[in-house]
Amino acid sequence: MNRVAFVAIASILTQRKVQLQSTGDSRHIHYKLKSREEHLADALLNEYDVIIVGGGATGAGVSLACANRGLKSIVLESQDYASGASSKSTKLVHGGVRYMQQVFQLSEKNRLEKLQLVAEALRERSNFLSMCSYLTQDFPTLIPCTNLFDLGYYYFGSLIYHCVYLYYQTGGHTFKPPRIVGKEEIQQHFKFAKCNYGVIYYDGQFNDARMVQELLVTSSLKGQNMANYVEVKGLLKNEQNKITGVQAFDKIGQKQFQIKGKCVVNATGGWADNLRLMDDPTVSKRIVSVAGSHLTMPQKYGSHQWGYLIPKTNDGRVLYLLPWLGNIIMGTTERKLDNAISDPTVSKEEYRWLLQSFCDEFAIDASEVAKDVKSKWCGVRPLVYQSNALSTKEVSRTHEIEVSKSGLVSVMGGKWTIFRLMGEQAVDKVQGLIGNNQKRLENLPKLVGDWTQFDNKKEIQDMMKMFNLPQTYAAYFLTTYGDRAYDVLKLVHEKPENKESLHPQFPHTVGEILYQIRYEQARKPEDILFRRTRLGFLDQNAIFNVYEKVFQIMAKELKWPEKFQKEFLKENFEYIRKLEF
Template structure:
């Protein structure tokens, strides 16, 4: 279908001119990950004036480092958290509907090596189907040995009895975050990346706005707001401490971070378009092998983390765990030298009232919305799949706390994101090599940009880099090779090789330093496995 509206430019000087011209807005949001972006879109669609500020790039943190699954949470079903699973299954359906160019159904297979495994897990997955109801993506099937091998030809066959096939979804997390940002902007919200909040403004003990700094120029801007939302994910406690220091109140940490490590290997190690799920590994974790954008993601871990690095490193034991468990289920297990990229994400798990030690696997994945005595609204926890429901809860809490007047109902349940076709199914899957299908209805606009026929890597053209700079807020080489394109996450060595060419194009488009040296160092980190 032909796009009716040309892509909105994201000219940075113009964004700051707009910010400088604002007096007071209804809502100021701190944090440009899934949660903050979801709140921005929901709020602007309800008629509020909205500004969102992100200290780095949109989805730079947790929101670009997910396992790429849109799911109800089979592991949460095993824990008996029926309410969370039911909500997530509903939101899974909504996300697939609103962004069919970025999220698609994906079949999974649980292989069974013991006679009891297939009927046991199959029964649980039938319950999963029942909870999904009309939002189901396909019925659970019991597979015999031959059928299991047909679905996942890369599986180890020694001792294999059969398997269970079920359906969930997968997505491109960073590009979905970008679509949320651009959709909110198209509806009138102002969103700016690389603009950290440096101070909260208080009047008579209440939050009345904030000060932010343009990371490129150093210019400081003041913004007054009726309501300030702290949606900075793992880093929410930093903003809460800023609030507490100004009001003389102690703030206890809300977040108990854990990290998830992912290894990426070539698809030859696990060919096909079905994912593999091992529901219970040796230490009780879940193991995935997920085909994604022409590669296979192996993961993940759930390890306590006490520092909050923007680029956390994997622990050696995490890598050994993933490779060791993969070797039990893959006919051709990958070795350390086969890893194309290693990346780590921090999860903002909500700290329990009483510390139960460092077992983060037991901490709830549900989100929490908290209003401080000064009126700062903080939201953290949750997961990508439920971002939209989290946004609704945030705005409901704002209304309950009289920070906002009663608003009309949310419109995000049936609101297509930028690039989504109005009718039709969008792309068929996300398991193949990336390309123009990630742009949905905007793909045609790239054909008119310089370099549309010049391919830098499979599925990546010069025109895509220019589009990222002109219409997708990109400022650095990392922005375009890690999040606008996912090359860093798929093949760090290739991303490193292409970085100088990307820097030249980006510098030509933006006129600012694209920070090539920083990216080269980062790409080196994504290639190195800990000893």
């Protein structure tokens, strides 16, 4: 039996095993997930078809595409999953109204390229939402208008955006057409709004870091491996200078080891040039790192249902105010960096610009608003450089897949919305290199545990009854973990101490943190505070309150030696302190 057939059958059996674990009620399946240590033990025994370097949106997309085509892969992530750009996005699943606008600008030289970019992303927008319904939603965004010329301009612009979507859509989630709204309706959502009318258009939204986690869980249940805190330090090559594996370093176990693979995919985002240079020191750099910052505000500054797009701020950039997990996020800026930095911080200038642009739009006092800022974060957008670009606004958001002579497949640029497409295209290249020809799936793969095909209200009510939860908490678990919510809550209810709440304003408990350590590879408090839960993005004061508790849970569960605990507590607390206002 050839290897591909073997992996495909193993993958089917793994899924079958999942089905067999179902309890009496066929809806509530127990998902048997491996620990980080089990994944690493597999890594030493296996020879992989594909080694994926980087555990962000791109790496997770490649992993899922491998799983769906019967290839055996491992994702190696040097920090935590989604700790790069993939947890720090604006959380939009979109075609990009800004690029649509550029298509019609007289000065625009790459009209066709921009249109293709929007069309491709709009098609993927539908795919994204239908693949992962429980983590995503469509939502209306208001473009405020102060005169009839603007109203006509933005309405027809949004209509063309919608028509491009209708023309290129190949299935998946459907979006409503744009519409014009009057002052009364606007005031119901934005009490500070000054405009008399506006245009509503629709896009998608999601929980980015959780999405990486859910994609990896799906891949893992389909037989793929993954380990965080494993840095790729070198590439192994044979006498013909072809890649045969990687030299890796486990930062938790402090061990150096080799992993064998037929092909390596470089999904390292802003760090892509490092791996390209490791492969061939003569290549020229292609990545431009552009930092983007956001602020989190309380809901009183916006709407819990509508987004608000300021189409032109004082420097010509757009600014979004978006409802997200009970708060409003405001962003983004664009600041060119010399290199990709692991944890870039929001600069004073960006902070001021964000606040001032918001206050100018609504004519409110910036010093008052500043007191209410709940969190701030900054991410690095990995753009692919074209020599004719004059500014970062002009560096294309398109993606490129490069195959080196030794067989390194580098996936560069792009955006979250098109992660699935980038994954499929990267695996097309991989197949060319390793001589496999299994076709892409005809139907869109659903995430494991997608319950939204069932009656949503009933699902939430069942969960409320079964675990004695308020409605908002039941909704939180189902929209965060999909069907795995039952496994999480069973662990919460296993012992009385697991029910202990971390913070009175959030649904997180000791049991949920234990689940994230055991089955989602959380290994540092920041993994829990920023990416498994989104506390750090929602309320930075809350993380100072819960930090020590989370640390203690991890120290006990992971059996950290006492000496190590002291050093680690200090090092990690300093990391968290850096975020203080």
